[in-house]
Amino acid sequence: MSRSVSKAKTNAARILERAGVDFEVREYEVDESDLSAPTVAAKVGLACQQVFKTLLVRGDAGVCFGVVAADRELDLKALARARGERKLAMVPLKEVQPLTGYVRGGVTALGTKRRFPVVLDESAMDHPRIAVSAGVRGAQLVLAPADYARVTEAMVVPIQR
Secondary structure, three states: OOOOOOOOHHHHHHHHOOOOOOOEEEEEOEOOOOHHHHHHHHHHOOOOHHHHEEEEEEEEOEEEEEEEEEEOOOOOHHHHHHHHOOOEOOOOHHHHHHOOOOOOOOOOOOOOOOOOOOEEHHHHHHOOOEEEHHHHHHHOEOHHHHHHHHHHHOEOOOOEE
16 A cells, blocks of 8 residues: 655654754655665665664663664664663564654654654765655655764764674
8 A cells, every 4th residue: 555645844854944954855655565664765766875764772771763774784782882781672663653753664763752862873974865764654854964963962883784
């Protein structure tokens, strides 16, 4: 099943505007049966290495976001080391929306219900522009990785494999 997204501004886009960030919204048709990041990358016309997925993880110190390239996996051990944690685990899907306000395929670190720490894989800095979810399925925000890191107050370290 496919559907298109409204052109309305998302909370994430409003946050970037208020911060004075130059960004572009790229919208695409959503296929509910395939919400994978590589598919999204193809639909918005960017390399997988430029499209970043936002994953929610939990450790003893609480919840945080790990942001990695579409074609890569989050290295939980590397993220745990970066956060000074012994062990991290993915937050179960049923808890993601109550914690963030966003549904799978639309999770972003911008404009969540509560602010959580963000850890961005350092490979983002290899690109002039990256894409992250706009906070809804069917829209990506394309912006400079340094702006994303600044606005989200992200720690930038290697966390993908």
